[in-house]
Amino acid sequence: DQQVKQNSPSLSVQEGRISILNCDYTNSMFDYFLWYKKYPAEGPTFLISISSIKDKNEDGRFTVFLNKSAKHLSLHIVPSQPGDSAVYFCAASVNYGGSQGNLIFGKGTKLSVKP
Amino acid sequence: EPEVTQTPSHQVTQMGQEVILRCVPISNHLYFYWYRQILGQKVEFLVSFYNNEISEKSEIFDDQFSVERPDGSNFTLKIRSTKLEDSAMYFCASSESHEQYFGPGTRLTVT
Numbered sequence: 113d114q115q116v117k118q119n120s121p122s123l124s125v126q127e128g129r130i131s132i133l134n135c136d137y138t139n140s141m142f143d144y145f146l147w148y149k150k151y152p153a154e155g156p157t158f159l160i161s162i163s164s165i166k167d168k169n170e171d172g173r174f175t176v177f178l179n180k181s182a183k184h185l186s187l188h189i190v191p192s193q194p195g196d197s198a199v200y201f202c203a204a205s206v207n208y209g210g211s212q213g214n215l216i217f218g219k220g221t222k223l224s225v226k227p
Numbered sequence: 228e229p230e231v232t233q234t235p236s237h238q239v240t241q242m243g244q245e246v247i248l249r250c251v252p253i254s255n256h257l258y259f260y261w262y263r264q265i266l267g268q269k270v271e272f273l274v275s276f277y278n279n280e281i282s283e284k285s286e287i288f289d290d291q292f293s294v295e296r297p298d299g300s301n302f303t304l305k306i307r308s309t310k311l312e313d314s315a316m317y318f319c320a321s322s323e324s325h326e327q328y329f330g331p332g333t334r335l336t337v338t
């Protein structure tokens with residue numbers, strides 16, 4: 113049962129252009145969403161997050177958009193750089209009464225930024 | 228910048244043997260987690276730990292697994308009798324809020 117889905121296994125973008133990575137979820141109880149970046153043989157690196165009470169969060173070149181009615185979120189990277197080439201994971205959690213819920217991950221999207 | 232560390236980076240063991248994977252979470256974090264990623268598959272939650280006890284565990288985390296915080300800095304995952312299907316990358320994570328920070332992982336190979 114895939115509660116978090118990343119339907120594009122790969123994405124190729126030209127340097128300087130926008131990268132848009134998409135994620136869909138099925139569990140309406142999710143209240144926090146995160147994006148992680150992962151290089152081979154390394155652990156996931158936290159990039160940006162968004163609470164379910166917001167629809168946008170921005171940090172430098174990275175912006176996450178949340179559409180709760182569509183159960184969809186996206187990560188925009190602009191401008192894309194070759195160093196952004198990695199696997200990007202969408203993750204979501206349900207947090208009960210202040211406790212920190214575990215993360216449910218998507219399968220990831222491999223981003224390649226070409227010079 | 229503080230980071231989560233894990234040792235060893237690679238562990239090779241024979242089926243049926245016990246392994247202990249070690250993690251040092253970020254020092255002011257209160258929530259600790261173990262995840263694993265089997266080659267080619269998703270990162271999967273195993274267990275979360277708060278206030279010296281397990282707060283949540285997945286169905287993967289059966290009686291063969293245990294976690295411990297033996298002192299003020301280390302957080303360990305023990306697999307009592309390893310199986311071939313336990314071969315995976317094991318990631319430790321810690322958090323003080325919603326954002327979880329991951330270590331570099333331990334690659335466990337069971338032969």
